[in-house]
Amino acid sequence: MIRAEQIAFHVGTFQLQGLSLDIAGGEYFVLLGPPGSGKTIFLECLCGLKKVESGHLYIGGREVTGLEPRTRGIGYVPQDYALFPHLCVERNIAFGLRVHGYAETKVTEIADLLGIRHLFGRRTDGLSGGEKQRIALARALVLEPKVLLLDEPVCALDEVTRQEVCAQLLGLQRQLGLTTIHVSHNLEEAFSVADRAAILHRGILQQVGSLDNLLRKPKSEFVARFMRCENIFEARVTGQDARGSNTRVEVATLELQIPGRHTGKSLFMIRPEDVQVHSGSTLDGQGENTFSATLVRSRDCGGYVRAELAGPVNLVAHMTHGAFAGLKTKHQPSVIVQLGLEHIHVLPV
């Protein structure tokens, strides 16, 4: 449905470099990245608000690279919504219909769908963030676009409203069958809506895939860190195991095994929720990749406990409250840490 081929664009010292992306029809796609990574610029290139320097853009099989924004058939919700301050809510929503000279019957239909009909006569200042967001969405959807582009659509909302709006966005997208690109820097937001996601950093697309894929199999240290993996270690290869399927490595003074055959230096990660922590201080019969550590600090993060562990290597573990209570760390801060081979992911150096 949406295809970007080798898109290049630069502004000042920032460069969008050879960005290629394929998004299927009806897909909810989230473009992730830290602020300043080029997400908004890419979205604006797709809208036609910025002219790409090279590359090709296709929407619905039609090349739109040189087309004006009005002929691309997209619905666009910019960051902070940009509701027209000189128009009331109803006229904001009807704006596109008026421009095209279409009947305005669709306005009430879309307003009912989004539950904003009661705001019709009001000016846009003084509305809540959630109301503004819905109005901007209605304004974009009233022309029945096939593609919806959302630039940080919920970043200005509080946590509860954000969750509500994300659920509503996903429901609407499924109901209308819209191909959607949702730009965000927020991981929770992505998890609540995305079919697939991509991570952009300094104008370069780092990785595209399902969120599980980005989470478990990141292709770079940046992606791993962006997906909030704190346990990334640089290791020196010391040899192969007896079967030759795993590699023995040394991290600081610790001997570990990582999956696959590697030489020289290696970089590997294990997600905090995959770190296994047991009570006790002796290693007898505990198996490979097991070492003792000390609990340095713990923090209740709501749904889980974040435990900082110091040992031959320092690492972070996320545990359920029950598992953490079972460690009985009040009396004995020493714990046994196990890094399961199946949870270790080797990153390209």
Place this chain on the structure above:
Amino acid sequence: MKASANTPVRGWRDRVFSAATFFFVSVFILFVLVLIATDVLYVDRKAVATVLSSKFILHALWMSVWTSLLTTSIAILFAVPMGYALSRFRFPGHMLADAIVDLPIVFPPLVAGLTLLVFFSQTTLGRWIQEDLGLEFVFQPKGIVLCQFVAAASFAIRSAKTAFDDVDRRYENVALTLGCTQWGSFRRVSLPLARNGIIAGGILTWARAFGLFGPLMIFVGSFRGRTEVLSTTIFLEQSVGNLEVALAIALLLIFIALIAVTGIRLVGGSALVRL
């Protein structure tokens, strides 16, 4: 001074500071009011009657009104596209063009009249316009409009540019994605949002044109019933010793200026603040 509801809680130092700022406001306003009161006290009924009954003075008033309104209309006609272009587009010489717009604000108004006179009487192009094209400006009513335009149009242009600068481009971008052409986004979004600033600039332009004196004396002179406007009438009346009549006309000008300035506050106060 009554504090508004959203004013923070203030200590005595803040009150002293507020009082100090209010002191300067009071001194200035009092000074201007005293000056106006002096004029009012000096003018007698006879002078007012002379002003209101003199067909030359009423003609000058009419001249001042229509020329300044026409000048303002032409200035806005230039200011809107120029302000938009200077605000939205970057082109070679942009900075120079921006600076040139401000020139007539900076140089003494007298220079405008002098320069126009030299242009139309001493240059080939100027003489061609006057003699061959038949568009006579020197010592003609048309010249009043041209002179006012040169001296005052910059206010409208600068004001329009500031107003368009204040319009967030994202509004235009959204309009483009909703089916507008650039003209459409300008007409439906940018222009309505910049309206107050443009009107404020128009009022400033009109006020400047209405009160213009020096360049008019040089470029069109002050011929009774032909090129005489209110400001030049004041000069003529006081030069022949009719000080009361000159002051009565001045009061008329002040009254009209007061209406204009109040209009600015009511229509486009916030835009004016940023000029």
